[in-house]
Amino acid sequence: MKRSSPVAASLAVLGYLVMIVPILFVVATAFTEGETLRFPPEGLSLRWFDEATSYQPFTDALLSSLQLALLATVLALAVGIPATLAIMRGRLPGRSLVEGLFLSPLILPELVVGLALFQQLMLQLELDNFQALLIGHTALLLPYAVRVTGASLVLADPALEEAARGLGASPLRTFFTVTLPVLRPGIISAALLSFVTSFNNVPISLLLQSRDFRTLPVTMLDYVQQNYTPIIAAMSTLLLAATVVLAVVAERILGFARIFGGINR
Amino acid sequence: MTTAAEFVAVSRHFGDFTAVDSLDLAIREGALTTLLGPSGCGKTTSLRMLAGYIEPSAGKIMIGGKDHTDAPPEKRDLGMVFQSYALFPHMTVAGNVGFGLKLRKVPRAERARRVAEALELVGLGHLGDRRPKALSGGQQQRVALARAIAIRPRLLLLDEPLSNLDARLRVQMRGEIRRIQAETGLTVVLVTHDQEEALEMSDHMVVMNAGRVMQQGAPDELFPAPANRFVAEFLGYENFLTLPERGLVTVRPELLTVAPGDVGGGETAVSATVRSIAYRGVEVRVALDATTGAGGATTPLVASLRGDALTPEDRAALHPGGRVTVSARPDHLVSLAG
Numbered sequence: 001m002k003r004s005s006p007v008a009a010s011l012a013v014l015g016y017l018v019m020i021v022p023i024l025f026v027v028a029t030a031f032t033e034g035e036t037l038r039f040p041p042e043g044l045s046l047r048w049f050d051e052a053t054s055y056q057p058f059t060d061a062l063l064s065s066l067q068l069a070l071l072a073t074v075l076a077l078a079v080g081i082p083a084t085l086a087i088m089r090g091r092l093p094g095r096s097l098v099e100g101l102f103l104s105p106l107i108l109p110e111l112v113v114g115l116a117l118f119q120q121l122m123l124q125l126e127l128d129n130f131q132a133l134l135i136g137h138t139a140l141l142l143p144y145a146v147r148v149t150g151a152s153l154v155l156a157d158p159a160l161e162e163a164a165r166g167l168g169a170s171p172l173r174t175f176f177t178v179t180l181p182v183l184r185p186g187i188i189s190a191a192l193l194s195f196v197t198s199f200n201n202v203p204i205s206l207l208l209q210s211r212d213f214r215t216l217p218v219t220m221l222d223y224v225q226q227n228y229t230p231i232i233a234a235m236s237t238l239l240l241a242a243t244v245v246l247a248v249v250a251e252r253i254l255g256f257a258r259i260f261g262g263i264n265r
Numbered sequence: 266m267t268t269a270a271e272f273v274a275v276s277r278h279f280g281d282f283t284a285v286d287s288l289d290l291a292i293r294e295g296a297l298t299t300l301l302g303p304s305g306c307g308k309t310t311s312l313r314m315l316a317g318y319i320e321p322s323a324g325k326i327m328i329g330g331k332d333h334t335d336a337p338p339e340k341r342d343l344g345m346v347f348q349s350y351a352l353f354p355h356m357t358v359a360g361n362v363g364f365g366l367k368l369r370k371v372p373r374a375e376r377a378r379r380v381a382e383a384l385e386l387v388g389l390g391h392l393g394d395r396r397p398k399a400l401s402g403g404q405q406q407r408v409a410l411a412r413a414i415a416i417r418p419r420l421l422l423l424d425e426p427l428s429n430l431d432a433r434l435r436v437q438m439r440g441e442i443r444r445i446q447a448e449t450g451l452t453v454v455l456v457t458h459d460q461e462e463a464l465e466m467s468d469h470m471v472v473m474n475a476g477r478v479m480q481q482g483a484p485d486e487l488f489p490a491p492a493n494r495f496v497a498e499f500l501g502y503e504n505f506l507t508l509p510e511r512g513l514v515t516v517r518p519e520l521l522t523v524a525p526g527d528v529g530g531g532e533t534a535v536s537a538t539v540r541s542i543a544y545r546g547v548e549v550r551v552a553l554d555a556t557t558g559a560g561g562a563t564t565p566l567v568a569s570l571r572g573d574a575l576t577p578e579d580r581a582a583l584h585p586g587g588r589v590t591v592s593a594r595p596d597h598l599v600s601l602a603g
């Protein structure tokens with residue numbers, strides 16, 4: 001491995017500091033005994049974690065967010081993986097056009113996407129706000145699903161699928177016994193990325209929310225606009241912990257090289 | 266002779282480019298046929314059309330006497346070994362070899378027996394539990410071979426199977442593939458650009474150029490009698506000269522005799538000037554400029570002489586600039602079509 005220059009190393013350290021230090025402040029204030037969100041914390045207690053996990057708007061919203069992120073991820077993969085194969089392995093006539101279509105949510109401002117969906121899905125088609133959110137999030141995640149699985153498909157030897165066909169497997173059988181398993185690390189990383197993206201999304205969720213179905217980030221945003229208590233720090237800390245656990249589990253199962261390399265060799 | 270498969274006037278175009286041009290070729294049952302030719306002459310395209318991975322633009326692909334032109338690869342029952350081996354990374358070696366048998370719903374016990382048999386045949390009986398990536402390149406290739414053979418295919422197709430191996434292994438695998446072919450009685454089609462490999466391994470060889478068959482036949486028929494200059498050059502002939510009465514002929518370097526002095530004349534003798542000499546142990550290679558035209562035009566020739574048969578007079582004449590007479594027996598000259 002190449003040695004990095006001292007300048008690059010200092011910049012990297014500075015970057016980490018800029019990212020991590022504010023997070024540490026949030027984590028620290030979550031453990032306060034006092035009533036206000038301030039640093040340094042006054043005393044040490046877990047009371048705000050208690051409050052956070054028993055505050056019903058948060059727990060309801062957490063369940064909604066998990067449900068939405070999970071379903072949107074499954075849908076995005078179910079549409080995105082076949083689309084990727086069709087774009088990259090098939091003989092589609094307008095192939096770059098189709099690819100552009102699937103990647104476009106990546107460059108459109110999410111607020112615009114949200115507003116368009118609000119007008120079309122909820123006002124015109126009168127879908128309920130969960131259905132509209134599911135469609136909106138799926139559209140948001142599709143580019144990630146297509147890009148990440150596509151990146152691992154580029155690395156996969158096309159002869160693998162040909163070999164399976166030659167040995168007697170139908171195209172469908174080949175897809176399930178060879179293509180999917182070979183792309184598994186790419187699919188898992190696409191799923192993780194999609195899940196986190198949906199879970200954290202604010203703009204689309206903000207426009208498509210209702211009183212009955214509201215995601216956690218939107219609920220937390222609403223909350224801090226009204227109140228300024230450590231419950232928000234406690235909730236953030238819990239989310240942070242969950243993310244770290246998820247990352248560690250993924251690393252254990254796959255290894256980062258594979259998550260980002262995205263192919264089964 | 267039974268025909269296992271046949272190309273009937275098969276062409277393949279890529280845009281304006283013709284990769285395979287009206288190919289007519291019968292693959293003999295139980296024999297090893299090689300498609301030999303320089304890179305880009307259409308060998309892989311032909312093999313992939315036979316396997317069903319590329320559709321012909323025109324013509325028919327017959328397998329076992331039936332038209333398979335429109336059949337997908339999974340309906341052809343052929344065993345293909347890819348240049349990249351294409352082993353499934355998420356399966357063990359035994360899983361790879363048993364893949365085709367599982368699809369054919371061969372019962373578990375028989376499957377295990379046939380997997381073991383196929384691995385035994387390629388000399389890897391002990392490696393069934395490994396993952397492909399834990400094997401060397403040569404071993405991976407044997408697994409690919411076992412996987413293709415395990416389904417008892419109607420034909421075994423090999424695309425440049427030896428080109429990724431190091432030189433020593435390559436020569437060893439030539440014999441291995443012949444042995445496996447003899448033991449199984451399989452019909453084999455092998456693609457190569459190496460004429461030595463084709464000569465050594467084939468029952469029948471097909472020399473291709475620019476999408477067309479230049480010549481075909483058994484190695485021992487084809488090598489002494491190349492039909493045209495392309496085939497002769499590809500098989501390693503170096504001497505080409507136009508004789509007044511016979512037109513373009515070729516002759517192998519070891520069939521030329523070189524005598525001192527400038528006697529000239531005669532149908533099969535020409536005078537020449539020595540350009541350079543290379544001693545290679547027993548062999549002495551002499552590069553010559555033969556005077557072939559009336560106006561003093563010269564043609565380069567190479568003669569391969571036996572060093573221990575040279576007389577002192579011969580040796581005296583063999584120096585750069587020395588005048589000699591080069592001759593060949595008329596029946597050693599091969600007339601070429603052009």
Ligand SMILES: Nc1ncnc2c1ncn2[C@@H]1O[C@H](COP(=O)(O)OP(=O)(O)O)[C@@H](O)[C@H]1O
Binds near residue numbers: 284302
């Ligand atoms: N998919 C393709 N698109 C365009 N040209 C191709 C394609 N496949 C092969 N060719 C061309 O056809 C010719 C024959 O290719 P190939 O059969 O692979 O040759 P060989 O195996 O004899 O080296 C080459 O000139 C190659 O560039």
Ligand SMILES: [Mg+2]
Binds near residue numbers: 308
């Ligand atoms: Mg080739």
